[in-house]
Amino acid sequence: ELQAAVDACAEAKKELEEANVTExxxxxxxxxxxxxxxxxKLALDKxxxxxxxxxxELGELKHQKSKLEEQVDETxxxxxxxHIAIQRIQRDRSNAERAVASLMNKHTWIESEKGAFGLAxxxxxxxxxxxxxxxxxxxKLKEEQDALSQKINKKVMGMIEKAEGEYTELLRKRKVVENDKKKIQSVIEELDVKKKSELQRTWVKVNKDFGSIFSTLLPGALAKLEPPEGLEAWQGLEVKVAFGDVWKESLSELSGGQRSLLALSLILSLLLFKPAPMYILDEVDAALDLSHTQNIGNMLKTHFSHSQFIVVSLKEGMFNNANVIFRTKFIDGVSTVTRTIGVGSSVRTRGALDESDSNAKSSKRAATNASRKRQSRSNRLGKENALA
Incomplete structure (x- = not known):
């Protein structure tokens, strides 16, 4: 029995342990x-x-939908x-255009005066x-016109019609004159363009020759024509001079001789633009020294090879470049002229001198020989430069 109790207790204990595990x-x-x-539950709450x-949001969208539907209806x-207003405006516009056309046909002055409509x-x-x-x-004016029409001479209407006809004719003539004016203005504009083009071409050519001539007359110096700052060539030109690389601020810095050479260079560059067959210079070297005088002669031969010069000079430097020289002097109270052909020391002379009887025959023979030589050389000398 004890063993059975022990086994039962063990079995109960085992069942208790299993029950504890199950719990x-x-x-x-x-x-x-x-x-x-x-x-x-948390997910459900979310x-x-x-x-x-x-x-x-659905309620808000329904509310917005209602508002949008109301806006659509209002739109x-x-x-x-x-649309109704546009149709009315189009009708008014058509009526206004017809009214304007009717007024312009009825009153011809509107065409010429309409440009002033609405100007303040x-x-x-x-x-x-x-x-x-x-x-x-x-x-009110129409009423006054009706009242006065009974007192006004009806024949005046004919005069008015005539005046209106004359006025219309004057308008037509004015239109013709205005068209002619436009054509003339167009021609003037074309001429202005050509003028500026020609002035530009002239300036370029004269400026080039001006600098070249001045550099020949005064070696080491430069000269040019340029427009003032902010202006075009056709509006004016200034003379600029440089010695070496330094440009002078004013022509007053130049000496008298330099200014003379500058003026001569400018005049000759203008003449060279449209050359003439012959030029006359009267003592242009009077204020210059011999070296500058020699440079003038060289310049004339270099730049004016197709022109003839008659030059009055008292300096030997000019004579050295002459093809023909005429010298004048007093001998025994009588003016004489001596003609020399050649350059430098190579000369042949024909003189008309009142000398003594002992030299008369030799002078006559010299004049005869020179005359023959001049006759044989006349054609060639006519084509050469004449520097006297």
Whole structure:
């Protein structure tokens, strides 16, 4: 019995342990189920919150939809009103265009005066005049016209028609004159363009020759013509001079001889633009030294090879470049002229001298020989430069 009790006790203990294990497992399952329940409830709460939010948004959208439908209805109504207004404006525009065409056909002066319509301060300043007031004034004038029509000579209407005809003719002539004026202005503009083009071409050519001539007359110096700052060549030119690389600020810095050479260079460059067959220079070297005089002769031979010069000079430097020299002097109270052909020391002389009887025959023979030689060389000398 004791053994049976022990076995029963052991069996009971074993069952108790199994029951404890089962209870623990159930508690674990309960904890798991509770955790799942909590998660599910939390998810449900979130879904309910989102559902409430969506319900609110849906209500707002329904409200916006109602407002938009009202706006659409209002827009359709406004569009219909605008369509009616546009049709009315188009009718008014058509009526206004027909009225304008009728007025222009009836009153020919409108075509010439319409450019002044609406100008402030003018005769047709519509903003300064009240249309209703002007209409009342017009009606009043018409009433006065009707009242005066009984007292006015009807023949005047014929005179008015004649005056209107003359006025119309004058308008036509004025239009012709205006067209002629436009053509003349067009021609003037074309001539201005050509003038500026020719002045530009002249300036370039004269400026080039001016600098070249001045450099020949005064070696080491430069000269040019250029427009003042901010102006074009056709509006004016200034003379600029440089010695070496230094440009002078003013021509007053030049000496008298330098200014003489500068003026001579400018005059000759202008003459060289459109050369003449012959030039006459009267003592242009009077204020110059011999070296500058020699440079003038060299310059004339270099730049004016196709022209002839008659030069009056008292300096030997000019003679050295002459093809023919005429010398004048007094001998025994009588003026004599000596003609020399050649350059430098190579000369042949023909003189008309009142000398003594002992030299008369030799002078006569010299004149005869020179005359024959001059006759044989006349054709060639006519083509050469004449520097006297």
């Amino acid at each position: 623990s497992e159930r508690q674990i399952e309960v904890g798991t189920v509770k955790a799942n329940y909590d998660d599910t 879904l309910e919150e989102r559902l409430a939010k969506f319900s609110a 359709k109504l406004e569009a219909k009103k605008l 301060g003018g005769d047709y300043d519509f903003e300064a005049s009240n249309p209703d007031q002007m209409s009342r004034h017009l009606n």
